[in-house]
Amino acid sequence: MLILVLNAGSSSLKYQLIDVETAEVKANGLCERIGIDGVMKHEIAENRKLTIDHPMPTHKEAIEFMLNILTQNDTKVIENIDEISAIGHRVVHGGEYFKESTIIDKNVIQKIERLIPLAPLHNPAHLLGIKICQELMPEKPNVAVFDTAFHQTMPEENYLYAVPHEDYTEHKLRKYGFHGTSHYYVSNEAIKMLQKEQSKVIVCHLGNGSSICAVKDGKSIDTTMGLTPLEGLMMGTRSGDIDAGVIPYLLEKKDMDANQIIDYLNKKSGILGVSGISSDLREVIKAAKDGDQRANICIEMMCNRIRKYICSYAGVLGGVDAICFTAGIGENADIIREKVCSGLEFIGVEIDKNKNKIREKTNREINKTDSKTKIFVIPTNEEFVIAQDTYKLVKA
Ligand code: ADP
Numbered sequence: 001m002l003i004l005v006l007n008a009g010s011s012s013l014k015y016q017l018i019d020v021e022t023a024e025v026k027a028n029g030l031c032e033r034i035g036i037d038g039v040m041k042h043e044i045a046e047n048r049k050l051t052i053d054h055p056m057p058t059h060k061e062a063i064e065f066m067l068n069i070l071t072q073n074d075t076k077v078i079e080n081i082d083e084i085s086a087i088g089h090r091v092v093h094g095g096e097y098f099k100e101s102t103i104i105d106k107n108v109i110q111k112i113e114r115l116i117p118l119a120p121l122h123n124p125a126h127l128l129g130i131k132i133c134q135e136l137m138p139e140k141p142n143v144a145v146f147d148t149a150f151h152q153t154m155p156e157e158n159y160l161y162a163v164p165h166e167d168y169t170e171h172k173l174r175k176y177g178f179h180g181t182s183h184y185y186v187s188n189e190a191i192k193m194l195q196k197e198q199s200k201v202i203v204c205h206l207g208n209g210s211s212i213c214a215v216k217d218g219k220s221i222d223t224t225m226g227l228t229p230l231e232g233l234m235m236g237t238r239s240g241d242i243d244a245g246v247i248p249y250l251l252e253k254k255d256m257d258a259n260q261i262i263d264y265l266n267k268k269s270g271i272l273g274v275s276g277i278s279s280d281l282r283e284v285i286k287a288a289k290d291g292d293q294r295a296n297i298c299i300e301m302m303c304n305r306i307r308k309y310i311c312s313y314a315g316v317l318g319g320v321d322a323i324c325f326t327a328g329i330g331e332n333a334d335i336i337r338e339k340v341c342s343g344l345e346f347i348g349v350e351i352d353k354n355k356n357k358i359r360e361k362t363n364r365e366i367n368k369t370d371s372k373t374k375i376f377v378i379p380t381n382e383e384f385v386i387a388q389d390t391y392k393l394v395k396a
Helices: 059-071 106-114 122-136 149-153 166-171 180-194 246-253 258-267 270-275 281-289 293-317 327-332 334-341 353-357 382-395
Strands: 002-008 013-019 024-032 039-044 048-053 084-091 142-146 200-206 210-216 219-223 322-326 374-377
Touching: 002 122, 002 382, 013 059, 013 382, 024 059, 039 059, 059 122, 084 122, 084 382, 106 122, 122 142, 142 382, 149 180, 149 219, 180 200, 180 210, 180 219, 180 322, 180 374, 180 382, 200 293, 200 327, 210 293, 219 293, 246 258, 270 281, 270 293, 281 293, 293 334, 322 327, 327 334, 334 353, 334 374
Parallel strands: 002 084, 084 142, 200 322, 322 374
Antiparallel strands: 002 013, 013 024, 024 039, 039 048, 200 210, 210 219
C-alpha cells in the first residue's frame, strides 16, 4: 500500500511516497520558496537527485507539480495517482483534542482551525495542504498525525504551569510538547533494543529544534518543549528556557514590542545568538576547534542544558535504562554525545568513545559493555510513523 506523507510549512512542502508494507521510500522531496518563485528538490530511489525550478505561486501548484513528477516521464515512480492509497499529514498542534492520529473529516478540520492561536505559523499551512489534497484527490482518505499527541499521556503535575488554574481551564494554557512522532518512534526502537517489559527511556531529539522526552513503559511522562516549541533546550535559533522577567526588561531596554521579542527569542537566539556565527552546529564546532571562544561557550552551554534535563528526567522516571540520541545533531555529532555523557557516570552512564565515533545510519549502542545505562543512537523516522498510522487507520 502506497502512502503519500506530507508536511506543509508556510512556504514549503516536504513529501515522501512510502510503500508501508516494505518500508521502501519510492521518492521524497521538498518544494521550497512557495509564493516566491518555487524550487523543488526531488530524490528518487538509488540516489537520483534533481533540482527543478518551477513556479509555485501557492501550495496548490506545488502539490500538482509533485504529483506530476511522481507520475510522468523519466521521474515517474507510479503509473498514476490511483496507486496512492491515502495521504498522511504531519500536523504540529493537536492540543488536547487529539491523543492519537485520526482520519480527517470536517470536525477534525474545525478542531485544527480552533488550535491556530497555539500554532499560528504551522496549523494554517497544514490545513492548506489538507484542503488541496481533498480538492485534487477527492476520493482519497487523509489522516492527521500530530506532533503533540504522544505527549498527551503526561500527568497533570508535569503539564501544568504554576500559574492561576483558571488559565488552564479557560484558555488551555499548559505544556503540550512537540516532536512527539520522533519521540514515539525512537523510544519504541529503544524498548525493542532493551528487550525489557518495563522501561525508563530518555530521548534526546537534537536537531535545529531540540527537545528531550522522559518515556516510562512506552508513554511520554514529561518533555522539555511547552505551550510552544520555545521552551526547554537551547536550539539552533531558539533560546529555550529563559526567565520571563527578560521580556519586560527587553521591552524597555531595546524598545521592542511583544512580537519583536518573540522573534528575538525564536529566530535570533540559541546557537546563532550565542555563537554569533551560525545556527548550524557544524560551523560552530569548526570555529570552536579553531579556538573561537564564543563558539566554545556556546557548545558548553548547549551540552550543559542537555545534561541538566537528562538528570532531571532520570529523577522524574526514578532511574534510566537508556538514553537515546536522534535527529541531525544527535545522530551525527559524536563530540556533543561525548560531552553530554561525560559527568553522568554517577547515574550509570558510561560512553564508549570508540563506538561513539562510528558513523552509521542504523540503530546502535555506544555505551561501554558494563555501563548500567545504555546509550543508543537511533536515526529518527517520523515519515514512516505517519505512513504506518495512516495505513492502520485506512485499513481499519
Ligand atoms: P531539523 O530540526 O530542521 O529537522 P535536523 O534534525 O536536520 O534539523 O538537524 C539539523 C542540525 O544538525 C544542524 O544544527 C546541523 O548543524 C546539525 N548536524 C548535522 N550533521 C552534523 C554533524 N555531522 N555534526 C554536527 N552537527 C550536525
